[in-house]
Amino acid sequence: MDKKIRIGALISGGGSNLQAIIDACRSSKIEGQVVFVGSDDPDAGGLTKARKNKIPTFVVDYKSIIRNFKKDGGGTLLPNDFDFDELFTKQTFFSDTDDPAKGQFFLFSRAIAEAELLNAMEPYPFDLLVLAGFMRNLTPYFIDRVNIDRTRPRIMNIHPALLPAFAGLDGYGDTFRYGCKVGGCTVHFIDYGEDTGPIIGQRAFQIQPEDTIDSIRIKGLKLEWELYPECIQLFAEGRIKTVRRNFKLTGGKNVTRTVVQIVDS
Numbered sequence: 466m467d468k469k470i471r472i473g474a475l476i477s478g479g480g481s482n483l484q485a486i487i488d489a490c491r492s493s494k495i496e497g498q499v500v501f502v503g504s505d506d507p508d509a510g511g512l513t514k515a516r517k518n519k520i521p522t523f524v525v526d527y528k529s530i531i532r533n534f535k536k537d538g539g540g541t542l543l544p545n546d547f548d549f550d551e552l553f554t555k556q557t558f559f560s561d562t563d564d565p566a567k568g569q570f571f572l573f574s575r576a577i578a579e580a581e582l583l584n585a586m587e588p589y590p591f592d593l594l595v596l597a598g599f600m601r602n603l604t605p606y607f608i609d610r611v612n613i614d615r616t617r618p619r620i621m622n623i624h625p626a627l628l629p630a631f632a633g634l635d636g637y638g639d640t641f642r643y644g645c646k647v648g649g650c651t652v653h654f655i656d657y658g659e660d661t662g663p664i665i666g667q668r669a670f671q672i673q674p675e676d677t678i679d680s681i682r683i684k685g686l687k688l689e690w691e692l693y694p695e696c697i698q699l700f701a702e703g704r705i706k707t708v709r710r711n712f713k714l715t716g717g718k719n720v721t722r723t724v725v726q727i728v729d730s
């Protein structure tokens with residue numbers, strides 16, 4: 466792409482990755498600009514970082530949406546185009562053997578929040594949406610409305626572990642507690658599962674006997690601040706291609722996965 470890409474960001478916390486992305490845009494390591502920052506938490510420190518950089522912000526307060534949904538079922542707030550069966554079939558967070566009430570609660574309450582998110586994002590057209598410490602799982606309701614062209618995913622996430630190991634909320638903690646000798650971080654596209662989408666880039670660090678959870682978090686974050694801008698720049702250069710690949714698992718089962726190939730510009 467010859468012009469700067471427009472980057473939307475969603476955050477939940479301090480926004481150190483957001484700051485790294487803003488800095489990389491400023492120094493032209495990323496040919497892009499951050500056009501909005503949204504958060505699920507009104508107290509997210511990253512919102513202040515965005516405002517200092519004169520980037521428009523908004524909040525969709527997930528906690529209060531979920532609380533209200535528990536109280537009144539939220540029927541009136543459900544988006545008109547919500548289709549539970551379609552979403553349940555697509556998502557991979559819950560299986561048919563899980564308590565159906567759990568999947569229902571999750572998909573109903575998140576669709577209400579996600580419709581608000583989409584609404585808040587509407588004034589800011591964007592090419593790429595980056596999740597920068599956004600601690601909420603997105604459902605197919607949101608994903609399909611952002612990935613209009615299914616062959617060109619455009620929601621990226623950074624995860625604090627070497628996926629597919631240690632998906633979930635505490636990647637560095639889980640890596641440390643498992644006794645791993647190597648840890649790392651992963652940038653991937655979002656798909657319908659938890660941290661399961663096509664991997665774009667990974668960076669690893671050694672874990673020494675004297676390391677603690679805190680010290681490996683510091684090592685990991687330093688790598689995140691390099692890796693995320695690099696992957697975003699690959700997107701800006703049009704160098705990320707996704708391809709469908711068929712292969713046989715040990716045991717014989719055939720699977721098809723979408724994988725990323727980095728191509729020359």
Ligand code: GRF
Nearest residue numbers: 478479480481482598623625
């Ligand atoms: C990072 O480790 C990121 O990978 C995870 O949240 C942590 C905090 O990110 N998803 P930030 O400082 O808010 O960018």
